[in-house]
Amino acid sequence: MDMYDNRTTFAADDDGVVVVIGSGAGGGTLANELAQKGVDVVLLEAGGLHTTDEFIADEWPSFSQLAWTDTRTTMGDWRVARDFPNLPAWICKAVGGTTVHWAGASLRIEPHEFRARSTYGDLAGATLRDWPLSADDLASYYDTAEKKLNVTRTNGLPGLPANNNFKVMHAGATRLGYETCHTGRMAINSVNKDGRNHCMQRGFCFQGCRYAAKWSTLYTEIPAALQTGRVELRTRVHVARIDHDDNDRVTGVVYFDADGRERRQAARVAAVAGNSIETPRLLLNSESSRFPNGLANGSDQVGRNYMRHTTGTVWGVFDKPVEMYKGTTMAGIVQDEARHDPKRGFVGGYEMETISLGLPFMAAFFNPGGWGRGFTEAMEQYRHMAGMWLVGEDMPQADNRVTLSSEARDAFGLPVANVHYTDHANDVAMREHAYTRGAAIYEAAGATRTYRTPPYPSTHNLGTCRMSERAADGVCNGHGQSHELANLFISDGSQFTTSAAENPTLTIVTLAIRQADYIAERMRARAI
Amino acid sequence: MSDHAVSRRAFLRAGGAVLTGTLASTSGVLALIAPSTSWALELEALDAHQGATVLQFTRHVFPHDRLDDAVYALVVKDLDAGAAEDPTTRRMLIDAVRRLDEASGGEWLSRSAAEQFVQVQAMEATPFFVKVHSTAVVSLYDNDMAFAHFGYPGRKGDPGYIHRGFNDLHWLPDPPDGASGPVPETA
Ligand SMILES: Cc1cc2nc3c(=O)[nH]c(=O)nc-3n(C[C@H](O)[C@H](O)[C@H](O)COP(=O)(O)OP(=O)(O)OC[C@H]3O[C@@H](n4cnc5c(N)ncnc54)[C@H](O)[C@@H]3O)c2cc1C
Ligand code: SF4
Numbered sequence: 068m069d070m071y072d073n074r075t076t077f078a079a080d081d082d083g084v085v086v087v088i089g090s091g092a093g094g095g096t097l098a099n100e101l102a103q104k105g106v107d108v109v110l111l112e113a114g115g116l117h118t119t120d121e122f123i124a125d126e127w128p129s130f131s132q133l134a135w136t137d138t139r140t141t142m143g144d145w146r147v148a149r150d151f152p153n154l155p156a157w158i159c160k161a162v163g164g165t166t167v168h169w170a171g172a173s174l175r176i177e178p179h180e181f182r183a184r185s186t187y188g189d190l191a192g193a194t195l196r197d198w199p200l201s202a203d204d205l206a207s208y209y210d211t212a213e214k215k216l217n218v219t220r221t222n223g224l225p226g227l228p229a230n231n232n233f234k235v236m237h238a239g240a241t242r243l244g245y246e247t248c249h250t251g252r253m254a255i256n257s258v259n260k261d262g263r264n265h266c267m268q269r270g271f272c273f274q275g276c277r278y279a280a281k282w283s284t285l286y287t288e289i290p291a292a293l294q295t296g297r298v299e300l301r302t303r304v305h306v307a308r309i310d311h312d313d314n315d316r317v318t319g320v321v322y323f324d325a326d327g328r329e330r331r332q333a334a335r336v337a338a339v340a341g342n343s344i345e346t347p348r349l350l351l352n353s354e355s356s357r358f359p360n361g362l363a364n365g366s367d368q369v370g371r372n373y374m375r376h377t378t379g380t381v382w383g384v385f386d387k388p389v390e391m392y393k394g395t396t397m398a399g400i401v402q403d404e405a406r407h408d409p410k411r412g413f414v415g416g417y418e419m420e421t422i423s424l425g426l427p428f429m430a431a432f433f434n435p436g437g438w439g440r441g442f443t444e445a446m447e448q449y450r451h452m453a454g455m456w457l458v459g460e461d462m463p464q465a466d467n468r469v470t471l472s473s474e475a476r477d478a479f480g481l482p483v484a485n486v487h488y489t490d491h492a493n494d495v496a497m498r499e500h501a502y503t504r505g506a507a508i509y510e511a512a513g514a515t516r517t518y519r520t521p522p523y524p525s526t527h528n529l530g531t532c533r534m535s536e537r538a539a540d541g542v543c544n545g546h547g548q549s550h551e552l553a554n555l556f557i558s559d560g561s562q563f564t565t566s567a568a569e570n571p572t573l574t575i576v577t578l579a580i581r582q583a584d585y586i587a588e589r590m591r592a593r594a595i
Numbered sequence: 596m597s598d599h600a601v602s603r604r605a606f607l608r609a610g611g612a613v614l615t616g617t618l619a620s621t622s623g624v625l626a627l628i629a630p631s632t633s634w635a636l637e638l639e640a641l642d643a644h645q646g647a648t649v650l651q652f653t654r655h656v657f658p659h660d661r662l663d664d665a666v667y668a669l670v671v672k673d674l675d676a677g678a679a680e681d682p683t684t685r686r687m688l689i690d691a692v693r694r695l696d697e698a699s700g701g702e703w704l705s706r707s708a709a710e711q712f713v714q715v716q717a718m719e720a721t722p723f724f725v726k727v728h729s730t731a732v733v734s735l736y737d738n739d740m741a742f743a744h745f746g747y748p749g750r751k752g753d754p755g756y757i758h759r760g761f762n763d764l765h766w767l768p769d770p771p772d773g774a775s776g777p778v779p780e781t782a
Contacts, residue, residue, distance in 0.1 A: 124753040127737055219776065226776030230756075231764035237774055238767040249774040257776055265779040267755025277753065387766045392747060394761035399774075426747040430736035438656045438728055446736070447659065450746035512767060 070290040071116055071162075073299045077109050082333035084109045085586065086320050087340060088306045088349070091164015092575045093559035094340030095284025096215075099292035100583030106590065108298045109332055110289075111322060113305045113341075114161035119286065122275035126427045129274035133167055135160040137483070139344065140472050144489040146521050150435035155486040156375075156525040158342050162302055163285025165342065165526075166572070170272050170397040171254040171281045172420055173218045174569035175209050178202035179407055180415070180460070183565040186407060187414035192491055193462040194372055198564040199536040199545035205577055212577040216254035216282040217261065225257045226250040227266055230394030232421045235383065235453035239512030240401045240419075243504075247402040251420065254282040254573070255395060261287070268394035270423065304330070307481055309337055309353045309362055309555070317554050323479050336586060336595055338547075340558040340579075343373065343528035347469045347561065348484040350532065350542075363532075363549040368542050370470055372463035372533050373486065374566040375525035377494040379457045379502055380422060382433075383509025384448045384516040391423035391453050404504060405459075405568045413496040416568045417459025419505055424454070433520055445518055453509060457501035458527070460568045462491035469531050527571050532561035546585040547578060554595040558582060612643040614650070614671060616664045634665045640678035640685045646671050648692045648704055653731050655708075655715040656724070659744070666740045670731045677730070684726070691723035 068074070077084050087098045090112040098110045114133075123129040130136075135158045141148035147155055159165045179186045181202055184195040213221040220226050227250045229237065240248040255272075256265045263286070264278040272281055279286045292298040303325035310319050310331075319333040339346045347370035353362035361369050398421045405416040424432060426449060434442060467489060471482035490498075506517040535541025538550035547562050549555040558579055560571050567574075589595045614636040638646050653670045678685035695703035695714055703711060718724045735741060742749045755761075757778065762769075769775070 124750045127733065226774075228762060228778045229770045229775035230761045233775075234762070234764050234767050234770060237770040249770075250776055258779055266757075268757040268761035269755040270752055270761075278755070387764075388746075389764060390746075390760075392752065393756040393759075425749065426742060426745050427733070427737040430732050436728070440658055443657055443659050446657075446745065 071118075071293065071300070074293060074296040076299050077107065079331060080333050082318070083107060083335050084333070085336040085338060086111060086332055086334040087338045087558070088320065089164060089340035089342065089345070089559065090162050090284060090289060090300070091159070091340060091342060091559070092166050092284065092572045093579050094338065095163065095166070095288040096576050096579040097338055097340065097558045097583055098298055099288035100580050101586060102292045102295040102297040104583065104587040105297065106587055108292070110292070110298055110300045111304050111306055111320070111332070112162050112300065112302050114159065115303050116162045117167070117275070119275065119277050119279050122271070122277050124269075124271045124274060124277075126274065126425045133159045133161045133275060137477055138475055139483055140475055140485040142485060142487040143467070146435070147524055148488070151524050154524045155488075156344055156528050157523060158344070158528065161285075162289060162300070163283045166283040167275045167285055168273050169281075169283075169572060172397045172400070172570040173213070173216055173252050173254045173573040174418070176202070176567040176569055176574050177405070180565065180567040183415075190414065190462060190491075190493060192464060193493070194465050195463060196533070196535060196540055196564050199534050204545070205581065208577045208581045209573070211580050212573055215287075215580075216573065216576065217256050218573070219251065219253045219255065219257045220249070221252060227253055227255060227257050227395060227398070230268060230398045231389050232391040232394070232423055232453050233399035235385070235389055235512050236399055236401065236419075236421050236455060236508060239508035239510070242511040243508060245401050245403045245508075249399060251397060251400045253395070253397065256280045266395060270392045270394055270396060272396040305479060306341075306349060307352065307479060309339075309349065311355065311357070311362065311552060313357070315357065315552050317552055327479070336554045336556065336590070338556040338558040338582075338586070342559055343531045343561040344469055344484045344486060346557065346559055347531040348471065351471050352481055358551075363542055363551045363555055365551050366539050366541060368533065368540070370531050371465050371468045372530040373467045373469055373488060373528070374461050374463055374530040374563065375488060375522070376527045376566055377417065377457075377459040377461040377490075377497045377501070378522045379498050380520035381455050381457065381502060381505035381509065382445075382518040382520065383453045383506070383512065383514035384518070385451050385453065385512070385514055388450045389453045390450055391421070392425055396423055397421055397456075401508070404501065411500055413493045413500065415460030415493070415497065417457055417497060417501045418568055418570075419501070419508070420456050420458060422454045422456035432523055433518070435521070453512075455505050455508070457498070457505055458568065458570060459497050459501060460566050461494045463530055463533070463565055464489070464491055527560070527566070529560040529563040529566050529571060532557040533564045534562050535564065547582045548585070556582060556586065612638045612641065612646065614638060614643055614646040614668060616668065618665060619663055634668065636668045636672055638671075638675045641671075641675050641688060645689060645692045646675065648695060649674055649688060649727065651704055651711065652695070652715060653727055653735070655712055656728055657731055657735055662744050663740070666735060666738065666744070669738055670727070670734045673730050673734045674727065687723055687726065691718070691721070
């Protein structure tokens with residue numbers, strides 16, 4: 068039997084199942100964790116199954132194979148709206164979700180970041196809140212998640228060996244006096260483990276890891292879930308709507324199958340993990356007479372507070388070759404600027420992580436719309452460049468939000484998501500600081516020139532169904548349970564109350580593990 | 596594509612024009628990977644003059660002095676294919692070439708590079724410029740000849756660089772053990 072074969076199937080009217088929507092970091096993990104506890108799960112994924120042998124070591128073809136390219140629209144001041152008006156985010160549509168493309172950087176959110184409002188104070192224009200949970204509440208779940216992902220530098224696992232790109236970062240950072248600089252905490256096997264290879268330093272992490280060295284739900288959680296015989300995976304099914312009854316209980320989900328036929332699956336519980344653009348879109352498209360503004364949207368918070376991290380890229384050009392594309396894409400990190408230190412002119416902090424792009428993506432993203440000698444001189448330096456990505460906390464704002472497009476429809480006639488984003492003054496100040504420090508690192512390592520690249524289409528999408536203590540401030544509680552429908556759960560980065568500085572996936576996985584405990588317990592107690 | 600195959604297909608296709616060139620250098624990297632030193636691009640929607648004009652225009656948008664015309668011809672190929680599919684695109688390309696020539700009082704192609712560039716700049720906001728730019732930013736940098744020119748191995752990296760120099764940079768000090776990690780023994 069193939070590792071992806073369903074060992075069980077559930078009837079469309081079986082209302083004992085938990086329906087999980089999306090098979091990425093949140094949904095894939097939740098499905099497996101529930102199955103391990105004996106809960107029956109139907110896992111619905113809009114994308115198709117692409118196994119490691121199908122991955123393509125070529126950026127554009129790989130993007131076409133795995134990324135979400137269905138139309139979305141954009142608004143707001145961010146440059147992405149001008150350069151990539153129909154591609155606000157870089158997200159996968161495939162079994163495994165964006166864990167197929169992700170780089171693997173796995174950092175815990177710091178204790179003070181869970182208390183963002185208390186720590187940073189009241190910032191004009193920002194809708195900062197404290198999370199309804201603390202670092203202590205998550206500590207043991209973070210431990211479990213780090214073990215699950217084989218995160219390097221945890222549980223006795225060695226760090227990954229330094230590649231060329233990281234050597235440049237380390238030399239510069241050390242000369243500037245930065246102290247926390249190493250090859251990162253990565254969800255990439257540094258040794259052979261769990262039947263998966265160690266990293267072979269391919270450098271195509273963003274195109275899917277052929278060696279399965281990098282953790283992805285595609286070849287970890289999902290086969291493990293199927294193995295239990297309690298999970299049915301349905302691929303190429305697009306969930307259009309979630310139904311409920313008069314007692315505000317979810318009763319099932321309506322979806323379009325691969326042939327475009329409308330189907331319904333009954334549900335005891337529904338968990339939405341479509342990533343922070345599709346999750347609010349689905350709730351908004353599920354409006355009803357009881358929920359005229361969208362399901363679970365009595366607070367009017369569904370879709371609001373969209374966060375994408377304050378990001379940017381710095382490239383350093385050197386006399387001698389670097390060949391940054393050789394080896395892990397995120398090959399190392401400087402963490403000294405991740406602290407909260409308002410003396411720098413902004414609240415929150417940022418991480419500096421190496422990045423590399425292949426030549427095709429370099430041309431597309433280096434300076435979108437750029438042309439002429441300035442552009443081509445930079446491209447000519449490709450082999451001599453080192454790269455780092457800056458990723459920091461961005462401020463939640465009520466009007467940075469996902470709404471339904473009033474015009475654009477998808478293949479099923481459903482309104483598509485419109486993503487509106489404008490930087491907060493804090494984001495602008497942080498990005499400027501980060502660009503300057505990033506350039507300083509490369510200059511300290513001997514760069515003859517540095518370049519700034521603006522933020523890419525969002526790879527981190529957060530906050531659109533945020534957790535909150537009070538129902539009026541958000542969409543779900545600290546377990547991701549909707550404030551309004553007890554058997555509706557938010558199971559992805561949409562739950563984040565604030566973005567924190569760290570790459571989000573380790574926390575998404577951690578929350579999913581914790582949520583599975585909670586759902587199983589509530590089901591046993593017959594509370595849902 | 597051999598010259599023979601090209602000429603035969605050009606012959607069979609009534610009205611099809613052919614854009615041809617010879618690799619500027621027969622000793623460079625391109626010569627190693629190109630099937631032949633002369634190249635020919637069969638055009639479907641544009642004539643040879645239009646094709647040559649669009650090629651030169653692209654050279655101004657993305658000027659890489661030592662990047663061979665054979666690579667820029669790939670951009671023309673994609674634009675031409677777009678024009679063959681869509682009459683609006685075809686009209687836009689043909690009109691733009693005509694306007695360039697008119698503004699030059701003859702052939703824009705026969706003007707000096709500096710004079711040509713003035714026209715290119717003047718067209719920056721036009722749909723034609725945007726079309727050339729958005730096509731070229733993909734086609735020009737997403738092919739084996741460009742990979743060879745810029746020094747990017749592309750698919751050749753698929754097996755991994757663990758035995759092929761992922762850490763071969765020696766002009767800076769190596770990070771200490773704590774900052775790095777061991778190369779796996781099984782590698
Ligand atoms: C290039 C890149 C690099 C990254 N690197 C890092 C990193 O180093 N560290 C880090 O922490 N994070 C990284 N990320 C981000 C990380 O991938 C995401 O945070 C994470 O995958 C989000 O998990 P998720 O469960 O919210 O959504 P996803 O993993 O995106 O999964 C959502 C799934 O839901 C499916 N879906 C959506 N709508 C529907 C619907 N209506 N019906 C059915 N299915 C649906 C989608 O097809 C998709 O498969 C990176 C992302 C990218 C693109
Ligand atoms: S560098 Fe390592 S993690 Fe990335 S694709 Fe290659 S083997 Fe996988």
